[in-house]
Amino acid sequence: MTTQPILxxxxxxxELRKEVGRDTLMGKTIAKNVAQVERFMSLPLEVPGHGDGGSYEHNRHKDNYTYMNIAGRLFLITEEQKYADFVTALLEEYADKYLELGFQVQKNTNPTGRIFHQILNEHGWLLFTSIAYSCVASTMTEAQRQRIIDRIFVPMIEMSIEKYSHRFDHIHNHGVWAVAAVGACAVAIGKPEYLExxxxxRDPEASSGFLDQVSNLFAPSGYYLEGPYYSRFTIRPLVLLAEVIHRHMPEVDIYNYKNGVVGNTVQALLASAYPNGVFPAMNDASQSMSIADMGVQVAVSIxxxxxxLDDNILGMAKIQDGVWMHPCGLKVSRAYEEASAERTIGMPFWPSVELNEGPDGDKGAQGFVRMQxxxxxVTQLVMNYGQHGMGHGHFDTLGITLFNRGHEVLREYGFARWINVEPKFGGRYLPENPSYARQTIAHNSVTVDETCQNYFDVDRADSVHGLPHFFQVNDDNLKGMSAFANDHHDGFGQQRSVFLLNLDELEAPLLIDLYRVVGEGEHQYDYSHQYDGQIIRTNFEYEAYKELETLGTDHGYQHLWKVAAGEAKETALVSWLQDNSYHTWLGTSSNANGEVIFTRSGANDPSFNLRSEPSFILRSRGESTLFASVVETxxxxxxxxxxxxxxRGRVQDIRVLAHNETGSAIEITTQDSIVTMLVSNQADVTESTVNQIIINDKTFNWTGHYSVEVKTQSQETI
Amino acid sequence: MTTQPILxxxxxxxELRKEVGRDTLMGKTIAKNVAQVERFMSLPLEVPGHGDGGSYEHNRHKDNYTYMNIAGRLFLITEEQKYADFVTALLEEYADKYLELGFQVQKNTNPTGRIFHQILNEHGWLLFTSIAYSCVASTMTEAQRQRIIDRIFVPMIEMSIEKYSHRFDHIHNHGVWAVAAVGACAVAIGKPEYLExxxxxRDPEASSGFLDQVSNLFAPSGYYLEGPYYSRFTIRPLVLLAEVIHRHMPEVDIYNYKNGVVGNTVQALLASAYPNGVFPAMNDASQSMSIADMGVQVAVSIxxxxxxLDDNILGMAKIQDGVWMHPCGLKVSRAYEEASAERTIGMPFWPSVELNEGPDGDKGAQGFVRMQxxxxxVTQLVMNYGQHGMGHGHFDTLGITLFNRGHEVLREYGFARWINVEPKFGGRYLPENPSYARQTIAHNSVTVDETCQNYFDVDRADSVHGLPHFFQVNDDNLKGMSAFANDHHDGFGQQRSVFLLNLDELEAPLLIDLYRVVGEGEHQYDYSHQYDGQIIRTNFEYEAYKELETLGTDHGYQHLWKVAAGEAKETALVSWLQDNSYHTWLGTSSNANGEVIFTRSGANDPSFNLRSEPSFILRSRGESTLFASVVETxxxxxxxxxxxxxxRGRVQDIRVLAHNETGSAIEITTQDSIVTMLVSNQADVTESTVNQIIINDKTFNWTGHYSVEVKTQSQETI
Known part of the structure; x- marks a missing residue:
């Protein structure tokens, strides 16, 4: 049995004590933590019984571990006995009650704990409480310590490694929580065999345990296949256990393990965030999770x-306005203090980055293109051309989102879930999550024949992935990426190429989007755009229906009201106002039968679980089809x-000039310019490939993946 | 011809010059004005031609007068010649072009100017430019001055008093702009006859001109019958002309005129604002107009x-974070500086206030009840029991709005208009303004038989008003108001009594709402609630429709989709999440046939002019009916x-115990308490009236307008 703080x-x-009362990131963190813990300590101690997710009991247990975790360190930093007393008193109450509670009744597939409705939360309790215990154990009697160990910690460890052994050390984000909790507790109670x-x-020969988790859960790029929302959730136990290993199993050299996979993972997470620090809601995620999350704060400090410790990391700490209350956080705080004395630390501006997927980095990628x-x-364009995100996967390969001026312009719905809202099924995922939020039509993508990618078959989806075509971000005025999804529908090939183009006459980078579907026989293609705000104008007539029906019967279509529709003619224009900005979309397809449909989510939603959100869809029928569009902000x-x-904006027209298996050619007309864009559709093209397409007597030539020519009114090529 | 600044x-x-560079409200204002004017002056001068509301031309003309207005004073304060040169150069361009422009083509009922699509804006130009001219005229040559006067100012004055003489000095907010513009210009160019x-x-015998406007546009309480949005718009020329008169016609003693009607008017406007400084969108108004408006800044300074200069006024200046760049603003700035050195100036907390309506204050009132x-x-409850707001009037007598925790909980839709958005009909009022936004059903009120109050007849509405019953706000834990609307439907009497009640067990004041309709024969009553956010739970089953139809065919019902409905049984509960707060409504009626209908606006909206917003309606059929409800935050x-x-909240039930011509009795059950509320329904009741109702063997006695009894679980009466 040890009585030393483990971290x-x-x-x-x-050193931490010196920051008390100072106006530094660490000083502010300590002050904020003191205020929060004092407020909580002023309430009577309480260890309630069972409760569902988001219930009073659930929140209270969560608060208990959250504030014990902080109080433990505050005791060390401030040397005020009351913080230790608080932790000890609360742990004694848990020691009284924990074994008496019995396991909760299981309501979904997650196994239940004694305190929480799922062991995931119980592992959170164990991780944070173990750290707290280690900070104050020296103030307890031997008998107190033994009782807490015997009646809480050991039973919890046994629950993890015995009762739920099948969930303990597997390669899954819940598994990271389990091993981190058990590993930290092991050190705290002096049982190194459990850390091992x-x-x-449990079986060193099998693929299991922390080292295999960090090796296999993340791609070489550091991307986590369930997306940033789950990555930030996993990152906290991950870096905490890393720090435990760093201090107690130095022989592992954890921070250099596998070329620094721990750091790589943190960096990949940070590199996915929008310019305002919010994470794109890739796969099942809320629309508001951000780098201000406590787990990300810990990760940035580590x-x-x-x-x-470059200026982008310091910029992140600036947004977070705090650090982890730990020596690692102190390093960041001091670096920030020093740097701020010399220069202004601005908002981070992450470079464009392509994050590959799969254990070997060959299962497609996620592309993040940024332009100021x-x-x-900063305009940020995100495209998914990687793997399916396992159980949380959305069927949106080649889906994009677009962010600028402080909001998502082409939006991701995120999950159908009211997290921690107890009256909404205990805050769990709702039936509308699979029936709407994860379907292709809920995304900014093309839906084929009113079905879903991979026919909503998770196994099928797990077996395929996107195929990167190019990712070119070296030109300050034109950055683009392109990928194929040739295995997501039987008998269809798909390719999407998206660019941000800076034109002098425009206020913001122009999104240019070419989406090509190759199929035999006539099909229906729905090129959908999730927006927010108020329609300001269109360039076509449409009918607003007197009665509303759903857009379809399955694959998410049953949740969309068909609000209005009109014939798109050659090029359709839809302009809308979102917050303080106007956005104008001009879109066309190579078929001449386009129809624009305006929808609103919320149909077949018997419990008001969905948000009411609008979209518009350019529907086109044909064989192989090229959609082309721009979004001007x-x-x-x-x-x-x-x-x-x-x-009104300045872009006036977009036309498809030609497309075939070799390439696509489109032309965009603005008030001052004509932009001709040629993109290769060949998977094996290189920088030096000479491409040529001849269609209807027109010949287009270019070298490499794409070519852009901008002619201004004076016909000068720039 | 004078060459002196008129203000x-x-x-x-x-004295103003001493504030340059200081960190005071005035110092910050000067710095901000310098930055804005410099940015504008860096653009080439431009006097464009005609444009519609919100067009480039419109904005440019508006910017021109806005920045000339500031630059004129900055020239005096900073003594930098460039500001004077900017004003002179721009005025010379106007002098070149103004008379050549011709009048714009008229698109609605407002007469057009040469520069703007309505003379209202042209008067703004004249008012602000006259003041600017007076600041810099001394730097011009005599010929320059004469040319500007002859080719701009005199033709503008003539346009006002001759071509559009019928609109010049009438009792209307546009008339205030007209007389202020002409009056200020008169002093600037030395023609006092126009100020007179x-x-x-024009005819001193008629009811016309500024003095009659300030006497007749506002009630003795200072309330302006078109509502705060129009009041803040009118207040700017009003106080500017007042200051001109104060300085150039001191014999009028304008600030003491009619017991200080000018100040009274400003105070009434400020007293209507929500705790965050935003004005309730009474009548045709945006939902975001606030005391930060420049006109209100000028008004607060004056x-x-x-x-x-009490702390509420200083608190307003604090929210505005600036003052009018004028000696009046300097007084506020200095008072703020002095007060801040002594104490913290917090957010203003205005007392509850009832603002009477009509020239003699006997045409009903607007009630504003506040509780912390x-x-x-601060929770703020607003009820309209006054006059119809003329052309801008909404048909919502007895309508309420409720505000707390930073948002409107029971909401006012405001106008159907995208102000200054040129592609939306030049930013004018849209057809959906009368067809939806002004109708009774769009408000938080009761709609009788799917019609509208006063049958949407403006003349009929102008001839009636609400009848105040009581307004009692002296008890810190219970504040309420009650009024009748007996003339708004043929053959119906209506009474609404609303209270805010502080109960120890509740987080926020509880809204208690009794709405009684007296009619003969069976009728349909729709008790509607405009909310925002996500439905969290109900206590009744409802059907979400598979296809949507409109709720009705006229009087706004044609714009509402009927989304879902269910039988309300005895008491219906609807709980929703808005931003960071939950709100729970429990409602019942004295009839046993209640149905709750969930709606969403946007039907029959062929150009997406409406916002998509939800409401729920308790529909009840019967003869005389009492609706009773609470909203818990x-x-x-x-x-x-x-x-x-x-x-989930703590209120569990609300029941109607009895109601008749004497009084209404309801009972509210919370987790810890039973609240019995008795309200008098007699118009002639006084503080000492002894009331008794006996219904079904139950006897209720109370004295005065109402009685509230709270029994806690231990049966103690508090």
Missing amino acids: LTAEEIN MAVYG YGAHYS DKNGD HGYFNEEFEQSVNA | LTAEEIN MAVYG YGAHYS DKNGD HGYFNEEFEQSVNA
Whole structure:
């Protein structure tokens, strides 16, 4: 039995103590933690019984471990006995009750704990409480310690490694929580054999345990296949256990393990965030999870302390306005203090990055393209051409999202779930999550014949992935990426090529989007756009229906009201106002039968589980089809001050010139310019391939993956 | 011809100059104005031609006068010649073009100007440009001045008083702009006869001109019958002309005129604002107009300088974070500086206030009831029991709105208009404004037999008004108001009594709402609630329709989709999540046939002019009917941090015990308490009236307008 803090040394505690009362990131963190813990400590101690997700009991147990975790370290930093007393008193109550509680009744596939409705949360309790215990154990009597160990910690470890052994050390985000909890507790109670088990797995020969998890859950790029929302959730136990291993199994050299996979993983997570710090809601995710999450704060501190401390990391800490209350956080805080004395630390501006997927990085990728406008605003374009995100996967390969001016313009619905809202099925996933949110039509993509990619078959989806074509981001004025999804529908090939183009006459980078579907026989293709805000104008007539029916009967279509529709003619224009900005979409297809359909989600939603959100769809029927569109962001509207400028935008037309198996050719007309874009449709093209397409007597030539020519009114090529 | 600034003396300019570079409200205002004007001056001068509302041309003309107005004063304050040169150069371009422009083509009932699509804006140009001219005229040559006067100012004045004489000095908010523009220009160009005309009207015998406007547009309470949105719009020329009169016709003693009607008017406007400074969208109004509006800033400065400078006024200036760049604003800035050195100036907390309507204050009133919760959050309840707001009037007598925790909970739709958005009919009112936004069903009120109050007849509506019953706000834990609307439907009497009640067990004041309709024969009554957010739970089964039809065919019902409905049984509960708060409504009626209908606006909206917003309606059929309901605000949800507490609330039931011509009796059951509320339904009741109702062997006695008894679980009466 040890009585030492598992994550801090006496010397480190002294250094942290010096920050008390200072106006630094660490000083502010300590002050905030003191205020929060004091407020909680002013309430009577309470260890309630069972409750569902989001219930009072659930929240109370969560608060208990959250504040014990902070109080343990505050005791060390401030040397105030009351914090230790609080942790001890609460742990004693748990020691009284824990074994009496019995396991909760299981309501979904997750096994239940004694305290929580799923062991996932119980592992959170064990991880944070073990750390807290280690901070204050020296103030307890031997009998107190033994009782807490015997009546809480050991039974919890046994629950993990025996009762739920099949869930313990497997390659899954829940598994990371399990091994981190058991590993940290092992050190706290002086049973190193359990740390060993956490690190190497119960069966060291099998693929299991922490080292295999960090090797296999993340691609070489560091991308986590369930997406940033789950990555940030997994990152917290991951880096905490890494720090435990760093301090207690130095022989593992964890931070250099597999070329620094721990740091790589943190960096990949941070590199996915939108310019405002919010994570794109890839796969099952809320629309508001951000780098301000406590797990990401811990990760940024550990990354800064053990890997790199550049201005983007400091910029992240600035958004977080705090650090992890730990020596690692102190390093970041001091670096920030030093850097701020010299220069202004701005918002982070991450470079464009392609994050490969799969254990060997050959299962497609996620592309993140960023470009700044003249005012410094960052436009971010995200395309998914990687793997299916396992159980959380959305069927949206080649789906995109677009962000600028502080909001998502082409939006991701995220999950159908009201997280922790107890009256909404305990905050769990709702039936509308599979029936709507995960379906292809709920995304910014093309839906073939009103079905779903991979026919909503998760096994089928897990067996295929996107095929990267190119990712070119070296030109400041034109960045683009392209990929294929040839295995997601029987008998169809798909390719999407998306670009951000800076034109002098435009306020913001222009999104150019070429989506090509190759199929035999006539099919229906729905090129859908999830937006938010108010329709301002169109360039075509449409009928707003007097009665509403659903757009279809299955694959998410049953949740969409068909609100209005009209014939798109050659090129359709839809312009809308979102917050303070106007966005104008111009779209066309190579078929001449386009129809634009306006929808709103919320049909067949018997419990109001869905949000009511609009979309518009360019529907086209034909064989192989090329969709082409642009989104221009322009103007300014302020209702409060009744200002509106440039409500119409400058792009006037977009046309498909030609497309075949070799390439696609489109032309965009703006007020001042004509942009001709040629894109290769051949998977094996290289930088030096000479491409040529001849269609209807027109010949287009270019070298490499694509070519863009901009002619201004004066016919100069720039 | 004079060459003196009309609103500042040399000595005052010197005092303003001392604030340059200081961190005071005035110092910050000057710095912000310098930055804005510099940015505008860096663009080439431009005097464009005609454009529609919200067009480029429109915005440019507006910017031109806005920045000339500021630049004129900046020239005096900073003594930098460039500001004067900017004003002079721009005025010379207007002098070149103004008379050549010709009048715009008229598109609606508003007469057009040469620069703008309505003379209202042209008067704005004249008012602000006259002031600017007066600041810099001394730097011009005599010939320059004469040319500007001859080719701009005099033709504009003539347009106002001759071509559009019928609109010049009438009792209307547009008339205030007209007389203010002509009055200010008169002083600027040395033609006092026009100031005289502005103040007393073209015909001093008729009810016209500024003095009659301020006497007749506002009630004795200072309330402006078109509502705060129009009041704040009218207040700017009103106080500007008042200041002109104060300085150039001191014999009028304008600030003491009619017991200080100018100040009274400003104060009434400020007293209507929600706790966050946003004005309730009474009548045709946006939902976001606030005290940050420039007109309100000028008004607060003038009120502070000439009337009173208490902490609520300083709190308003704090929200505005600036003052009017004028000696009046300097007084406020200095008072704020002085007060802040002594104490913290918090957010304003205006007392509850009843603002009477009509020239003699006997045409009903608008009630504003405010109560603070334990955390200092202010709940504000607004009820309209006054006049119809003329052309802008909504048919919502007895309608209420409720605000707390930073948002409107029971909401006002506001206008159907995208102000200044040129592609939306030049930013004008849209057809859906009369067909939906102004109809009774679009409000939080009761709609009788699917019609509209006063049958949407403006003349009929102008001839009736609400009848105040009581307004009692002296008890810190119970504040209420009640009124009748007996003339708004043929053969129906209506009474609404609304209270805010503080109960220890509740987080926020509880809204208690009794709405009684008296009619003969069976009728359909729709008790509607405009909310925002996501339905969390109900206590009754409902059917979400597979196809949507409109709720009705006329009076706004044609714009509502009937989304879902269910039998309400005895008491219906609807709980929803808005932003970070839960709100739970429990409602019942004295009839046993209640049905709750969930709707969404946007039907029969062929151009997407409406916002898509939800409401729920308790529909009841019967003769005379009492509706009773509560709204409880509770809990906390944070999606980003995945926290949810108290998602269910504590109120459990509300029942109608009895109601007749004497009084109404209801009972509310919460987790800990039973609240019995008795309200008098007699118009002539006084504080000492002894009331008794006996219904079904139950006897209820109380004295005065109402009685509330709270029994806690231990049966103690508090």
